[in-house]
Amino acid sequence: MDLFELASFIEYKAxxxxxxxxxxxxxxxxxxxxxxxxxxxxxxxxxxxxxGYHAHRDRVGALNIAKTI
Ligand SMILES: [Zn+2]
Structure with a gap:
């Protein structure tokens, strides 16, 4: 599955x-x-x-993505 197919699948299910x-x-x-x-x-x-901030990098990514919405 390529990126376009994955995006299409996610959009469909959403x-x-x-x-x-x-x-x-x-x-x-x-x-x-x-x-x-x-x-x-x-x-x-x-x-x-x-x-002084520290966290799992996936948490950092999720928080920054949430800020853009
Ligand atoms: Zn900082």
Whole structure:
């Protein structure tokens, strides 16, 4: 399954359930600190920022995506 097919499938299943699908730019969603906005390179699954914020990098990505909606 390629990316277009996957997106089409997700849209189809979401439409069945009445869920709106929104596309966002993924750049830096896992690198930007949700607390202070600084970009940090992530070496492993743990995100650490100089401001003291730390979390799993997937949580960081999800929080930054949620901010764009
Ligand atoms: Zn920070």
């Amino acid at each position: 439409r069945e359930l009445g869920i709106k699908v929104i596309y966002i730019k993924p750049e830096y969603t896992s690198q930007s600190c949700p607390s202070c906005g600084e970009r940090n390179k992530v070496k492993d699954r743990n995100y650490q920022c100089g401001c």
